[in-house]
Amino acid sequence: MVAIGRHRLAAALTVAIISIAGCGRSAPRILTPSRSAAASEKPPSTSIPAATSTLPPAATTAGGEGEGAETQPVRGSSPTAPRPQLRIALYGDSLSREAEDTFAYVAAGSGAVVDDFTMGGTAICDFLPTMTSEATAFRPQVVLIQFSGNSRTACMTGYPVGTPEYFAKYRSDAEAAIAIFEGVGAHVYLVGAPPTSTAAGRRNLTRINAIYVSLASADPRVNYVDAGNAVTLDGAFTWTLPCLSFEPCRTDGTNIVRAPDGVHFCPAGYGSGGADGACSVYSSGATRYAIALLGAVAELRRS
Secondary structure (H helix, E strand, O other): OOOOOHHHHHHHHHHHHHHOEOOOOOOOEOOOOOHHHHOOOOOOOOOOOOOOOOOOOEEEEOOOOOOOOEEEEOOOOOOOOOOOOOEEEEEEOHHHHHHHHHHHHHHHHOOOEEEEEEOOOOOHHHHHHHHHHHHHHOOOOEEEEEOOOOOOOHHHOOOOOOOHHHHHHHHHHHHHHHHHHHOOOOEEEEEOOOOOOOHHHHHHHHHHHHHHHHHHHOOOOEEEEOHHHHHEEOOEEOOEEEOOOOOOOOOOOEEEOOOOOOOOOOOOOOOOOOHHHOOOOOOHHHHHHHHHHHHHHHHHHHO
């Protein structure tokens, strides 16, 4: 994270998450937290309530690019042991890559364990083998799946963007991912991407997001999160949005929320901070996207 203290950010995001109106099949909205709350140095401990599942907790160690965390489930627990932590798995492409540091930091500060598997340019099918193994090894209770329609990797060979076969592939792969995680009792969130600056990109994303909405509407253990709405102006593409109260802010009271390519979030360009899609400056768009993801998880735990 750039240009904002971790503790201040965590406190402000906790307030923002709790303030989000709607989740799941409705579009999350970002509500501006109060400045007094944003200045707090200690985030409330109840932003993402502890899990109530009887599944055993998991121990994690940091993993490498696209591989997430190495996990070892803890077998059994004593009757007096603390309640297990909420286990969250995040799978996604470059958009999740940009948001994952904020997402994982705030979730961990709220008592959750996050296993993240993100890499730019990937599609759902790239992670299906990992999903299969991690479903039993990590046993997530909440799974967020965010892929915006890439077709660059080997598993998407023969599925050109925009063709009927391409959309059918995304649907079948999403169904396969859902089945994997429902098999271990997880609640699955299919995550929408924001509109791009080009008409062609917007048309493609509309179709991809519609697939996710359709799958969520047919399955009570699947929800659709319109996280992309968090970086739009009334649902439409925009380069800037009014600053959130805890953010560093430009003199005109706005922040840039999209990258120069009209696809990503980082104002200086995706990957400007080096490897792994890091941003060299504060990224308001990535923060807002992370808030939308966190808000969905927080709402699930309160329901």
